[in-house]
Amino acid sequence: MFSPLIEELIRALRCLPSVGPKSAQRMAMYLLEKDPDAAVLLARSLTQAVEKVGRCNQCRILTEEVVCALCNNSRREQAFLCVVETPADVLAIEQAGNYHGRYFVLHGHLSPIDGIGPEDLGISLLEQRLANEPLQELIVATNPTVEGEATAHYIAECARAHGVAVSRIAHGVPIGGELEYIDGGTLAHAFHSRTAFFPAAE
Amino acid sequence: MFSPLIEELIRALRCLPSVGPKSAQRMAMYLLEKDPDAAVLLARSLTQAVEKVGRCNQCRILTEEVVCALCNNSRREQAFLCVVETPADVLAIEQAGNYHGRYFVLHGHLSPIDGIGPEDLGISLLEQRLANEPLQELIVATNPTVEGEATAHYIAECARAHGVAVSRIAHGVPIGGELEYIDGGTLAHAFHSRTAFFPAAE
Numbered sequence: 519m520f521s522p523l524i525e526e527l528i529r530a531l532r533c534l535p536s537v538g539p540k541s542a543q544r545m546a547m548y549l550l551e552k553d554p555d556a557a558v559l560l561a562r563s564l565t566q567a568v569e570k571v572g573r574c575n576q577c578r579i580l581t582e583e584v585v586c587a588l589c590n591n592s593r594r595e596q597a598f599l600c601v602v603e604t605p606a607d608v609l610a611i612e613q614a615g616n617y618h619g620r621y622f623v624l625h626g627h628l629s630p631i632d633g634i635g636p637e638d639l640g641i642s643l644l645e646q647r648l649a650n651e652p653l654q655e656l657i658v659a660t661n662p663t664v665e666g667e668a669t670a671h672y673i674a675e676c677a678r679a680h681g682v683a684v685s686r687i688a689h690g691v692p693i694g695g696e697l698e699y700i701d702g703g704t705l706a707h708a709f710h711s712r713t714a715f716f717p718a719a720e
Numbered sequence: 721m722f723s724p725l726i727e728e729l730i731r732a733l734r735c736l737p738s739v740g741p742k743s744a745q746r747m748a749m750y751l752l753e754k755d756p757d758a759a760v761l762l763a764r765s766l767t768q769a770v771e772k773v774g775r776c777n778q779c780r781i782l783t784e785e786v787v788c789a790l791c792n793n794s795r796r797e798q799a800f801l802c803v804v805e806t807p808a809d810v811l812a813i814e815q816a817g818n819y820h821g822r823y824f825v826l827h828g829h830l831s832p833i834d835g836i837g838p839e840d841l842g843i844s845l846l847e848q849r850l851a852n853e854p855l856q857e858l859i860v861a862t863n864p865t866v867e868g869e870a871t872a873h874y875i876a877e878c879a880r881a882h883g884v885a886v887s888r889i890a891h892g893v894p895i896g897g898e899l900e901y902i903d904g905g906t907l908a909h910a911f912h913s914r915t916a917f918f919p920a921a922e
Contacts, residue, residue: 521782522784524782533751557735557766560733561770563729563731566729571723581726582726586723612721
């Protein structure tokens, strides 16, 4: 229906997550009709980002620097290292705003079925940091999925081998959530992981 | 939070219609982490499309050809010309599949407040076609909005001046729609534009 170049643009736009054929078509029409300058800018920005953005040498977050701004920030607590699956997780934790340590981004989780092993997640780099940095605690914040849990256990073992204390972030009913609408798995976990109201005096 | 190039990419992605900050961030992460090849392809496609896509000399639809495939298709009925506001409207009508004439795309509607007059909508080109082509009927399919109606009236007068029959597509209750959920304006129009069940014999 559309001319070849427009069809190609629509196909290319569909590579974006959650963009279907209708949205891609609307985006193509919008860019070509209303805002070709934005399209040129987007093209340039995409090219530059793909060319220059790599991973931070220390935490593997996406950045065009050798060492990212977070790792370079001397005000971040050196004693805490938080392991997450994706850069977006770092953003979510930063937005929550109560963690002031550093990060380590796995870019995925262990998944033998997909052929993703420890080397793909940069575990050797993590082990180097465990061995060489004055870490007090490794906080494992992988997702509470089967693969995320397996990855958490693997990392916990590494930390133990290096004599670093390791913790897992809590999972349970979200703050502000209503029990009525929480799924059974989460509720079961919340009961299992209940904490004492009045911790026993030691 | 992100490095400058990534921030720039997120900003650039927000130019896309209905992409907010969260989606733009997810898109940027996805492209950089999972599919940089798609990003390169998208950049190339955007550049090419913006460079080469213009308007068809006859119907003003977006195309990289001088005359678009629809206008060049000799099997399309020469006698009918349908005037629409956007290229997406052409697609919608083509997908409905019962119109086999040609099109004329205005790329907008008359809107004195925004300084959009007949010359911006290519009305002079439309008048040339009205004067020179063996047209039987001009079908006005602008949107049923205030501006669309005003535009329709303007075009109808042009067609009348050239002695070409002119019609407006019907507006009313959508097929399969339930009266209960139809807005008052549409219902009022549907009553006003009711057609006789048994047209009077002439």
